[in-house]
Every structure is written in C-alpha cells, then in structure tokens.
Amino acid sequence: MEDHFTYGPCRGPCAVCGQPGAVCARCRVAFYCGKDHQRMHWKLHKPVCGCLEVRTDERVGRHIVAIKDIPARTILMRELPLVVFPFNPTQALLQPDTEDLEPIEGGKVCLCVACCMKVDNPIPCVHCGWPLCKRSCPHLDRHSTECAAFQMGKYKYHGDITSVDTTDLDLLAAIRIWLASHKEKERGPRLLKLQHEIPAPSAKKGTVDAAMLKKASELFWKKVLSTAVRALLVMGSNEREANEGIKRALGSSLINSFGSNHGLNNRKGEYSGAALYAGLSLLEHSCVPNARTAQADGDSDAVILVASRDIAAGEHVTISYHDNPLANLHERWVDNATRGFVCRCELCEDPTEKGTYFNAWCCTTCKRNDRKNLVTLVGAFGWRCKVCKASGPNPDPAVQELQKSFRHLQVLMALDENPAGEGVQRLWQGYIDAALWPKGPLHPTHHLVVKAAAELLTLGDNVCPPRQPATLREAAYLVEHCRKLLDVIDVLRPPINTYRREVVMYLFNFNLEKLLLHRGQRQSNTRTLKSTIDKLKKELSDLLADIRHISISQRELETCERLQTQFGLVSGMASLFM
Numbered sequence: 001m002e003d004h005f006t007y008g009p010c011r012g013p014c015a016v017c018g019q020p021g022a023v024c025a026r027c028r029v030a031f032y033c034g035k036d037h038q039r040m041h042w043k044l045h046k047p048v049c050g051c052l053e054v055r056t057d058e059r060v061g062r063h064i065v066a067i068k069d070i071p072a073r074t075i076l077m078r079e080l081p082l083v084v085f086p087f088n089p090t091q092a093l094l095q096p097d098t099e100d101l102e103p104i105e106g107g108k109v110c111l112c113v114a115c116c117m118k119v120d121n122p123i124p125c126v127h128c129g130w131p132l133c134k135r136s137c138p139h140l141d142r143h144s145t146e147c148a149a150f151q152m153g154k155y156k157y158h159g160d161i162t163s164v165d166t167t168d169l170d171l172l173a174a175i176r177i178w179l180a181s182h183k184e185k186e187r188g189p190r191l192l193k194l195q196h197e198i199p200a201p202s203a204k205k206g207t208v209d210a211a212m213l214k215k216a217s218e219l220f221w222k223k224v225l226s227t228a229v230r231a232l233l234v235m236g237s238n239e240r241e242a243n244e245g246i247k248r249a250l251g252s253s254l255i256n257s258f259g260s261n262h263g264l265n266n267r268k269g270e271y272s273g274a275a276l277y278a279g280l281s282l283l284e285h286s287c288v289p290n291a292r293t294a295q296a297d298g299d300s301d302a303v304i305l306v307a308s309r310d311i312a313a314g315e316h317v318t319i320s321y322h323d324n325p326l327a328n329l330h331e332r333w334v335d336n337a338t339r340g341f342v343c344r345c346e347l348c349e350d351p352t353e354k355g356t357y358f359n360a361w362c363c364t365t366c367k368r369n370d371r372k373n374l375v376t377l378v379g380a381f382g383w384r385c386k387v388c389k390a391s392g393p394n395p396d397p398a399v400q401e402l403q404k405s406f407r408h409l410q411v412l413m414a415l416d417e418n419p420a421g422e423g424v425q426r427l428w429q430g431y432i433d434a435a436l437w438p439k440g441p442l443h444p445t446h447h448l449v450v451k452a453a454a455e456l457l458t459l460g461d462n463v464c465p466p467r468q469p470a471t472l473r474e475a476a477y478l479v480e481h482c483r484k485l486l487d488v489i490d491v492l493r494p495p496i497n498t499y500r501r502e503v504v505m506y507l508f509n510f511n512l513e514k515l516l517l518h519r520g521q522r523q524s525n526t527r528t529l530k531s532t533i534d535k536l537k538k539e540l541s542d543l544l545a546d547i548r549h550i551s552i553s554q555r556e557l558e559t560c561e562r563l564q565t566q567f568g569l570v571s572g573m574a575s576l577f578m
C-alpha cells in the first residue's frame, strides 16, 4: 500500500449491509463490518481494489496511474485532509484578467479561521485575536496549535477581524502548515513529501513568458514570506529554519491546495476553506480529466475521488484543477499560471483541441483565397497559420469584432427590460452567422460560438416570457442549442459535470415545461422533437444515476429530486406527441 493513500477514515458503513465497518487495508476505500461481508463482496471489489500507483515522469513529475481497468463511477480514493486552512492562497497570486501578471492586492473576507465558514459577526480569539465564529466552534482543534504558538511568542493579530486581508490568511495558512509539518508525527512527514517548488515553466518556446511568471511569484513570496517569517521569529524559531520552513509551506499550499469546490465539507454553502491531502495532492491536472473529487457521505471532511469515465490500465488519473468547462485556452492558461505551471495535457498540447477547434479560427489571410486553413494558437497570446505563415495576436481582429458585437447586444439587453423578443434573438443569431465560416473566420465550435449558444439559451427567457407558452419551433430551436453545447462539453469534459447538468436543467426548466402548455398543438416536426427528447431523457437518466451513485451533497440531491420530477413531466409530455 502506497503511503500516499493511507490518510483516510478508518471506519465507515459496510459495503454490504451498511453497518459500521473497518476500512479495506489494501485500498483504504471500501469498509466491511467483518470477514464474511468482505468475502461476499470480494468478487465485486477485487477488480478495483488497489488500482492506483504513484509514478514519476519528466512531463508532470509525480502522478497517479491506473494499474487496472477501472469502470466509470468507481470510487478510487477516500481521504482526510492533512491540514485545513481558510482561503485558497493561489487566488491571490495573479491578476487573472490581464496579460501583465501582477500579484493582486489581497481581497477582504470575514470568516472564522477554525471552521472557515463566512460569518457576519466574528469574535476575536481571546488568546491570539484571530477571528472565530464562536468560542465553541466545532473545528477549534484546527486553530489550537498555532494559537498556543502565538501565545508563547506573544504574537497577537491586530487586523480588522470583520474584514481580514487574504494575504494575512496566507500567512496564517503558512504558519499552520509549518507547525503541522514540524510537530505532528502522522501528518508531518506526509506534508513534507508534497511538491513545494514551482518548477521552471517547461513549456515550448513562446508558450509562456517564464520571466513574467517568476516575477509575479517573487512578489507574492516577498509579501507573505517576510511577514510569516517575522511571526515565526517572534515565536522563537531560528532565522534559517523559519525562512526555509515558511517558503516550503507556502509553496506546497500554492501548488497542492484544494478549494471548497473540490468537495471539502461545504454543505452549508458559505465555505471559504482549502486543504492539503497526501494522495489527492499527487493528482495531475488535465483540461479533459477522467476523474473528479466529491464530498464523501456523512459529515466528515473526507473527500472521495471518483472515475468520471472508464479508465484503462496504464492511463494517468487526472482531475481538473479549475471549474469552467467552456474556458478557452487563454482562460485555462491563466488558471494554471496561478498555480505556477503550464498545462501539458492532451487538450492543450493538441492544436485542434481534440478536434473541437475550440480556440482555433480559420486564417483570415487564407480565407481571402477561399481556403479554410485553421490557425494554431501559439501560447496564450498569439496565433500562426501553418499554411500561409501569417501570424498575429490573440484574439484576431475578426474575433475581436464578434466579441464587440456580443458586448453591444449584452448592453442593449441590459438597457431594455423587455427586449424585442425574437428580434433580439435574430440579431444575435445574425452576429454568429456573420462570424462563422465561410462568412467569418470561426469554426462552429470556436469558444465564442459555443458561449454565444449559451447566451442564446438565457435569451430564450426573454423571447418567451414565462406566461407565454412556447411554440414547438422555439422549443426545437433551443433544444438544438442545448444539444450543441452538450456536444462540445462531451468532448471537453467527461459526462459528469456541473455545467452539463445546468444545460440539461435549463431545458427541463424552461422550454419543455412550457411545451406542455401546447399539448393541443400538432406539428410536422413533432417526430424530430420527440427523438431529441428521447435522447435527452436517456442523458438525464444517466446523469441522475451518476449523481445518485456518488451522493454528493444535500443541495445536489435536492437538484436531483427536482430533475426527477421534471423527468416525469417530460416523459408524460413526450407521449402527447406520439
């Protein structure tokens, strides 16, 4: 058993009867109440028990590989956090919306440094002054070691506890990690094994400006490091130890921390915590991941890793470090740069982005000669046509034009509370048509076209205000847009993801429900619509099976219930079209 995968809950519900049981010593994922039930379950469990291995390569350093074929939805890991701390330090490293990477001034937050929940009226810890939700916070143990150290060193937090600077929280996180690494027998050695140095960006020439990245991180180091080291010196640490230790702690939190969107206990919603894990922190990032993290059952902080699709033996197991499935190359680049690396996943390394051409457009120089040659994006900020060798900045002026049109429409819509329904929709569609090849430079799955399709969905609400029943034509049109979005998402992300669920929910919330109001209507395209609905029904039931299987959070389960009600509605509605 790899040491990396051993920091998980020891007890949990038996996989056979649900009674309290002990964890399988080999994989640390399944629980059994006794030998009998373990034997009974072995045939099912054997194919996935101990299916992961840690390996190292030059491309991504240490990573996790599947050593057996793993079916979708298998739970691959179950882990407890080594350290939980408020806020995710990576967010303060770089300014995401600009090409000049500069550290941003820390934001202000009002939270409890123990449970990491946002609070309205924090109280200062009587011993050290850091904000707490209440004296009896159930997670006070997270704060106790540093609190004792702060008392010993007579270090008191004097900032405004109703509006704590996130850079102060970076400092607190660094000290908390440092203390756990040095004082805790079980967690310490595991924390010290985490990657803590940002490697020099290993991207191909031109892909990233290494100096820019270095400059941004140096500024970040200076700011937090010096304060944290000062604090440790006050607490009696020697200078070299304090410098090295805090640098290491900051580095490992920057590179490895998981935010609350990765399933850490965020059941109550207002959670602002991040955590480090021994095994999960070894997971490699991919913009087309094959696994995802989720909150485990129960109230514990345990997080599970679940296969989002079938994973073949020998494949790297990957998750996405970020959330937006429709992010373009530039947005993804900035996201990864905030963690200090350049993504080398199959999507980013392939100029056609797995055949979606999500970022590529047809070269405008070749287009003048009626040729449809795609430009290749060079890094985050430039493009080059392999055929005519033309090059330029990203985005291309033609793409900028389309962006401008979208902004124009958005402003129009914001100004007009009751936009001119189908007219606006036609205008919007007109912009897309003008941008699409052969009129414009864009491939149908360029990210702007995909995002425009998403915008059209929201516009649907204006086209048919809730009181007005939708016509079959309108519904078919919107179903088509949902389809397009789902097609792109299928390539970019495996079946389970929030965005996908949102698109499907949109369909069920909006047009299909409204279609019900039109039950008297008979139109020639009902058969096509019915087959679309059938496909969506299948998709929805798969989605529900996934959600049920993993049993994520109360909120998601509620969503699931809602989807099921709507699913029933749609089944009934489909029969009306027969």
Ligand SMILES: C[S@@+](CC[C@H](N)C(=O)[O-])C[C@H]1O[C@@H](n2cnc3c(N)ncnc32)[C@H](O)[C@@H]1O
Pocket (backbone or CB within 6 Å): 059, 060, 061, 062, 063, 194, 195, 198, 199, 255, 256, 281, 282, 283, 284, 285, 286, 339, 340, 341, 342, 343, 344, 345
């Ligand atoms: C959370 S750690 C993963 C484990 C790490 N490789 C180790 O040896 O401990 C994140 C680091 O892994 C590397 N990495 C992960 N995914 C990558 C990717 N898609 N492309 C390039 N580097 C990646 C980067 O160095 C990144 O800073």
